[in-house]
Amino acid sequence: MKGIIVREPGGSDQLELTxxxxxxxxDGELLIKVETAAVNRTDIVTRxxxxxxxxxxxxxxxxxxxxxxxxxxxxFKIGDRVMGLVNGGGxxxxxxxxxxxxxxxxxNLSFEEAAAIPEVFLTAYQTLYWIGKLKRHxxxxxxxxxxxxxxxxxxxAKQVSDAKVIVTAGSKKKLEFCKQLGADILINYKExxxxxxxxxxxxxxxxxxxxxxxxxxxWEKNLASIKKAGRWVLIGVLGGAVxxxxxLMELMAKYVQLSGTLLTPRSDEYKADLTKEFAExxxxxxxxxxxxxxxxxxxxxxxxxxxHHYMEENRNIGKIILRQSL
Amino acid sequence: MKGIIVREPGGSDQLELTxxxxxxxxDGELLIKVETAAVNRTDIVTRxxxxxxxxxxxxxxxxxxxxxxxxxxxxFKIGDRVMGLVNGGGxxxxxxxxxxxxxxxxxNLSFEEAAAIPEVFLTAYQTLYWIGKLKRHxxxxxxxxxxxxxxxxxxxAKQVSDAKVIVTAGSKKKLEFCKQLGADILINYKExxxxxxxxxxxxxxxxxxxxxxxxxxxWEKNLASIKKAGRWVLIGVLGGAVxxxxxLMELMAKYVQLSGTLLTPRSDEYKADLTKEFAExxxxxxxxxxxxxxxxxxxxxxxxxxxHHYMEENRNIGKIILRQSL
Numbered sequence: 001m002k003g004i005i006v007r008e009p010g011g012s013d014q015l016e017l018t019x020x021x022x023x024x025x026x027d028g029e030l031l032i033k034v035e036t037a038a039v040n041r042t043d044i045v046t047r048x049x050x051x052x053x054x055x056x057x058x059x060x061x062x063x064x065x066x067x068x069x070x071x072x073x074x075x076f077k078i079g080d081r082v083m084g085l086v087n088g089g090g091x092x093x094x095x096x097x098x099x100x101x102x103x104x105x106x107x108n109l110s111f112e113e114a115a116a117i118p119e120v121f122l123t124a125y126q127t128l129y130w131i132g133k134l135k136r137h138x139x140x141x142x143x144x145x146x147x148x149x150x151x152x153x154x155x156x157a158k159q160v161s162d163a164k165v166i167v168t169a170g171s172k173k174k175l176e177f178c179k180q181l182g183a184d185i186l187i188n189y190k191e192x193x194x195x196x197x198x199x200x201x202x203x204x205x206x207x208x209x210x211x212x213x214x215x216x217x218x219w220e221k222n223l224a225s226i227k228k229a230g231r232w233v234l235i236g237v238l239g240g241a242v243x244x245x246x247x248l249m250e251l252m253a254k255y256v257q258l259s260g261t262l263l264t265p266r267s268d269e270y271k272a273d274l275t276k277e278f279a280e281x282x283x284x285x286x287x288x289x290x291x292x293x294x295x296x297x298x299x300x301x302x303x304x305x306x307x308h309h310y311m312e313e314n315r316n317i318g319k320i321i322l323r324q325s326l
Numbered sequence: 327m328k329g330i331i332v333r334e335p336g337g338s339d340q341l342e343l344t345x346x347x348x349x350x351x352x353d354g355e356l357l358i359k360v361e362t363a364a365v366n367r368t369d370i371v372t373r374x375x376x377x378x379x380x381x382x383x384x385x386x387x388x389x390x391x392x393x394x395x396x397x398x399x400x401x402f403k404i405g406d407r408v409m410g411l412v413n414g415g416g417x418x419x420x421x422x423x424x425x426x427x428x429x430x431x432x433x434n435l436s437f438e439e440a441a442a443i444p445e446v447f448l449t450a451y452q453t454l455y456w457i458g459k460l461k462r463h464x465x466x467x468x469x470x471x472x473x474x475x476x477x478x479x480x481x482x483a484k485q486v487s488d489a490k491v492i493v494t495a496g497s498k499k500k501l502e503f504c505k506q507l508g509a510d511i512l513i514n515y516k517e518x519x520x521x522x523x524x525x526x527x528x529x530x531x532x533x534x535x536x537x538x539x540x541x542x543x544x545w546e547k548n549l550a551s552i553k554k555a556g557r558w559v560l561i562g563v564l565g566g567a568v569x570x571x572x573x574l575m576e577l578m579a580k581y582v583q584l585s586g587t588l589l590t591p592r593s594d595e596y597k598a599d600l601t602k603e604f605a606e607x608x609x610x611x612x613x614x615x616x617x618x619x620x621x622x623x624x625x626x627x628x629x630x631x632x633x634h635h636y637m638e639e640n641r642n643i644g645k646i647i648l649r650q651s652l
Contacts, residue, residue, distance in 0.1 A: 131583075215574045234574055241575040248541045248560055249567040251586030257457075258584045260577030 003058045003092030004304050009049025012305040012312075020058065022094045029096045030076060031069035036115035036298075037090040038062050039307050039320040040148075041236075042264045046088075047308065060090020060322075061264055063097070064105060064114035074099040081105040083114040085122065085271055091304065093324060100272035103279055106287040116148075116293035116319035117286070122271075123235065123263045124152035125278050127211055128161075131259045132231045138208035139164040141198055141225055142183075143218065144238070146174035146317045151181055151294040153211055158182035159291050160281060166201060168194050177317050181294075195221040206230060216240035229255040235262070294318030300325055329384045329418030330630050335375025338634040343627070346384065348420045355422045356402060357395035362441035362624075363416040364388050365633050365646040366474075367562075368590045372414075373634065386416020386648075387590055389423070390431060390440035400425040407431040409440040411448065411597055417630060419650060426598035429605055432613040442474075442619035442645035443612070448597075449589045450478035451604050453537055453559045454487075457585045460557075464534035465490040467524055467551055468509075469544065470564070472500035472643045477507055477620040479537055484508035485617050486607060492527055494520050503643050507620075521547040532556060542566035555581040561588070620644030626651055 003020040025031050037060045045051045046059060064083040067076050076082060082102040089095045105114040127149070128134045140157050144150045145167030157163040159182070166185040167178045175186040185201045187194045198207060206227035212218065217239030226232055251258065263271075285291035296316035299307040300323055307320050329346040351357050363386045371377045372385060390409040393402050402408060408428040415421045431440040453475070454460045466483050470476045471493030483489040485508070492511040493504045501512040511527045513520045524533060532553035538544065543565030552558055577584065589597075611617035622642035625633040626649055633646050 234578055237574050237578070241573050243572045243574065244570070246569045246572045247567050248563050248569065248586065251584070252560055252563070252588055253591075254586065255588065255592075256586050258577070260574065260580065260582050262578055262581065265579075266581075 001093035002301075003089070004060070004301065005057050006047050006049075006059065009047070012047070012308040014047065015059075015305050015308065017302060017304070020092065023089060023096045025069060025071040025096055027071055028074075028099055029071050030067050030074070030082065030099050030102055032063060032065040032082065032086075032095050032097050033068045034063045034065040034090065034093055034095050035111035035324055036064045037095075037301075037322045038115045038119060039304075039311055039322060040119050041311070043091075044308055044312060058089040058092050060092070060095070061085055061088065062115060062118040063090045063095050064111045065095070067102075068094065070099070072099075076102060076104075081111070081114070083118055084275065085118050087268075091301065091322060098268055098272065101268070101275045103275060103283065106283070108287065108289060109293070112295055112298050112321050112323065113293045115321050116295050119263070120148035120152040120319065121156070121282065121293075122274055122278055123149050124156050124211075125282060126263055126274055127233045127235055127261060128153055128156055128209065130274070131261050132209040132211070132233045134161055134163060134209050136161050137163065139166065139202055139227075140209040140211065141166045141168070141194075141207040142211045143168045144213045144236075145169045145178040145183060147213065148294070148316075148319050149211070149213070149235070150178070151318050154178055154181045154183050155291045156282065159285050166198055166207060174317060193221070194218075195224040198225040202227070209233065211235065214239035216243045219243045219246070223250055223254070223256070226254060226256055230257070232256055232258045234258060234260045296320055298323050327419035328627075329415070330386070330627065331383050332373050332375075332385065335373070338373070338631040338638075340373065341385075341631050341634065343630070346418065349415060349422045351395060351397040351422055353397055354400075354425055355397050356393050356400070356408065356425050356428055358389060358391040358408065358412075358421050358423050359394045360389045360391040360416065360419055360421050361437035361650055362390045363421075363627075363648045364441045364445060365630075365637055365648060366445050367637070369417075370634060370638060384415040384418050386418070386421070387411055387414060388441060388444040389416045389421050390437045391421070393428075394420065396425070398425075402428060402430075407437070407440070409444055410601065411444050413594075417627065417648060424594055424598065427594070427601045429601060429609065432609070434613065434615060435619065438621055438624050438647050438649065439619045441647050442621050445589070446474040446478040446645065447482070447608060447619075448600055448604055449475050449561065450482050450537075451608060452589055452600055453561055453587060454479055454482055454535065456600070457587050458535040458537070458557045458559045460487055460489060460535050462487050463489065465492065465528055465553075466535040466537065467492045467494075467520075467533040467548075468537045469494045470539045470562075471495045471504040471509060471512075473539065474620070474642075474645050475537070475539070475561070476504070477644050480504055480507045480509050481617045482608065485611050492524055492533060500643060519547070520544075521550040524551040528553070535559065537561065540565035542569045545569045545572070549576055549580070549582070552580060552582055556583070558582055558584045560584060560586045622646055624649050
């Protein structure tokens with residue numbers, strides 16, 4: 001089969017489409033004939049050789065496709081349309097997926113739409129609910145609102161929890177898009193001081209939950225934006241990883257719960273449990289269409305280098321999808 | 327009545343025993359004839375004028391005594407022996423206490439023992455269970471093991487959760503005392519590198535929960551000592567409040583949940599809920615005597631300055647109690 005590997009750690013020029021053996025199945029796994037895979041930041045980190053957790057020489061952590069083979073009795077059968085997280089190996093014609101991590105693709109969704117779901121929606125679900133403990137009618141601040149996880153989180157917070165959703169983004173176009181997804185308060189971080197806007201929008205109280213992809217450069221403003229006993233979920237450091245002079249008394253005085261998290265390196269069991277709960281809570285919304293996967297662009301898999309480059313420029317609103325040639 | 331006030335923010339020489347009016351009752355409160363009050367670090371901070379949350383000119387946040395008057399029907403009656411948190415005003419002959427925060431003193435405990443319970447045991451309960459989510463048979467690292475909250479936390483973790491308890495303290499005498507309370511692993515932080523000892527005692531995995539009274543000076547070693555997805559509860563900054571450089575990627579990579587907390591400034595409702603759960607879970611242990619209040623010294627209330635000075639020198643193991651003159 002054809003698949004994308006990284007020749008040497010480095011830029012997108014290191015990506016190569018090459019011939020590889022079809023992966024073999026272990027117990028509890030499905031062999032998927034891949035139709036589509038999504039591009040994730042973790043793929044870029046892996047490509048650059050900065051990731052300690054690549055399990056496969058082939059890039060790609062999420063796919064949509066058709067069940068080609070099952071290793072044991074499961075509730076999936078050959079020919080089923082499925083989507084889900086894989087432990088690497090997604091940028092290829094065939095990939096193996098633990099069966100307890102596969103989700104049936106609703107009839108109303110294409111393979112392109114399906115590949116846009118697992119990573120961002122599971123991450124958004126994990127961070128909002130498992131880590132951030134978001135409750136009905138609470139207020140959440142979602143940074144990078146037009147990003148993959150951002151667009152998923154806005155929809156979950158509105159549709160599942162009827163939350164008040166405050167987003168930040170860097171352009172009017174991105175903010176307008178967030179509004180269409182349901183965001184209530186739009187903040188252009190290039191023109192406004194987001195903490196002041198947050199406090200104004202919450203009667204000076206701050207937000208219950210922060211989804212923070214930014215890290216160091218937003219530290220002080222996030223601390224000012226969070227409510228007493230708020231939950232601050234740290235899932236990215238696009239604005240730097242190192243904060244100078246952290247005053248722990250401030251975390252104590254506001255009873256802040258700061259949780260760092262990642263999804264990709266979590267255990268198989270964790271991902272299976274997360275997928276199971278996601279299927280119960282969120283899949284009905286995807287089937288009804290009131291929560292939608294957000295696609296920016298679909299590239300043929302041969303153009304993977306262009307797709308990576310596109311993501312590195314932060315030009316996308318929603319997901320970048322790779323499609324196997326027809 | 328007589329009570330202790332602070333003349334001017336400053337040292338223990340500013341404490342003055344003076345004549346004051348007996349406090350008046352509001353709905354839902356009890357008037358307590360105070361037999362004993364305990365000394366807490368928050369009293370010292372208030373005395374120094376560094377506290378933003380002193381509600382009363384009289385020091386003291388916990389007392390034990392006899393119900394003198396009730397403002398409404400409650401399950402307490404005049405003459406009942408009770409203990410509990412007060413919103414200031416504890417260092418006096420009479421104090422008011424919200425009835426939903428009062429605990430009946432078990433027959434086997436003296437007033438001196440009773441005053442040694444509320445603040446440290448409620449704080450230990452709150453931090454271990456409400457914030458730290460300690461589960462049965464997990465491993466907990468308790469710094470300042472011989473402190474008031476430390477001695478309470480060791481006992482709770484062992485008796486309520488059968489946890490593996492690792493403590494740090496600065497002397498052999500203090501560690502020996504922690505061992506008698508049930509601590510499994512004893513670390514002298516002056517002679518040993520506690521993170522290395524913790525990793526050795528946990529097969530390199532680290533602990534599920536850290537109770538951290540120390541803050542900045544222990545930052546790196548706490549980060550090294552915590553397990554993946556561990557809960558790190560920050561309740562004091564005896565080792566400094568400001569961490570020079572915090573690398574957020576380290577919190578993300580270990581899925582750390584860092585929670586700052588305080589008990590004294592929490593709402594009345596919070597304290598009532600905590601007291602209620604504490605009564606159900608912990609009071610039976612105190613009645614049976616398998617969990618014990620730890621008293622270091624009892625001073626007559628006239629010697630309050632000496633009592634404060636004694637606490638400021640960190641010489642105590644367990645609580646310092648003030649007793650009304652007989």
